Amino acid sequence: MAQLTPARARICSDCDGFPVVAITTGLRDRDGFRQTLTATCRTCNGHGHTTRAVLARAGR
Template identity: 50%
Template sequence: MTQHTPPASRICPACDGFASVAVTLGDRNPRGHLRTITAHCPACQGTGTVPARRVREGAGA
């Protein structure tokens, strides 16, 4: 018997699936580690995929 393949998740077009990144601030803390902040994609809120309701809304356009 054949297996049903689940539909592939839609990758966010704004971040291409790289939803969260660490950005260095350029200096170091007192222990010598680079200071970083985490930035999330505003379109997918850091998930890397487009929500199903957005896929359906965009399908008719």
């Protein structure tokens, strides 16, 4: 018997589902921790998946 599966969200093609990353600068704080910068995907705005509104804006 066939089982129903929920529809999967479309994964962002630019970030492949990893929308926020931490990049080390190579420097350390006074406490000894590494300084990091966070970067978010501009296409999905840090969500990791695209929505139909994004596809509609692209003209599809």
